[in-house]
Amino acid sequence: MGRGRVELKRIENKINRQVTFSKRRNGLLKKAYELSVLCDAEVALIIFSSGGKLYEFCSGPSMSKTLERYQRCSYGTMEFNQQDPDAQSSYQEYLKLKAKVDILQQSQRHYLGEELERLGSKDLDQLERQMDLALRQVRLTKTKHMLDQLTDLQQKVISYKYVKHK
Numbered sequence: 001m002g003r004g005r006v007e008l009k010r011i012e013n014k015i016n017r018q019v020t021f022s023k024r025r026n027g028l029l030k031k032a033y034e035l036s037v038l039c040d041a042e043v044a045l046i047i048f049s050s051g052g053k054l055y056e057f058c059s060g061p062s063m064s065k066t067l068e069r070y071q072r073c074s075y076g077t078m079e080f081n082q083q084d085p086d087a088q089s090s091y092q093e094y095l096k097l098k099a100k101v102d103i104l105q106q107s108q109r110h111y112l113g114e115e116l117e118r119l120g121s122k123d124l125d126q127l128e129r130q131m132d133l134a135l136r137q138v139r140l141t142k143t144k145h146m147l148d149q150l151t152d153l154q155q156k157v158i159s160y161k162y163v164k165h166k
Contacts, residue, residue, distance in 0.1 A: 025055055032057045042066060095131075 011017040025047055036043040036059030044066040047055040060066040109115050110127055111134075119127065 022051060025049075029055070029057050033059070042069075048071070 011020055028047070029045065032043045032045045035041055040138070042060045044060065046061060046063075047058040049055070055083070056063060058066050060069075110119065113133070116124070116127075
């Protein structure tokens with residue numbers, strides 16, 4: 001049997017409000033602990049009651065270290081925008097190169113026959129032409145190697161006959 005829905009509004013009765021706060025606080029702390037254990041997540045939870053009492057949970061080494069980490073992550077983007085122009089330029093260059101790498105990796109997957117269902121007719125035609133050209137290049141290179149090997153073998157046969165007749 002499921003539980004009924006509770007209308008989310010402030011509980012007017014002070015005693016009922018305190019009981020609900022206590023139960024829900026304990027449930028929230030339990031969930032934070034379970035999340036940290038099950039998912040190996042670093043969890044920090046800070047709760048202030050309406051009376052100003054502090055309740056906290058931290059799965060990491062200390063609350064202050066977790067808060068420092070949080071500040072570095074959340075305020076890092078704001079600080080980055082205020083950095084010197086060289087750093088911003090380098091970051092923009094990084095983003096461009098990352099985009100190129102993503103495009104090249106996508107092309108590589110297409111050349112390997114992966115993720116083709118996403119392509120339209122024009123893209124598939126272009127890919128087919130590129131693959132045909134690549135196949136011709138491979139065959140030409142293979143033929144050249146085979147001819148070079150044949151020439152080497154013919155020279156060995158000639159030198160073998162020369163040594164044998166001496």
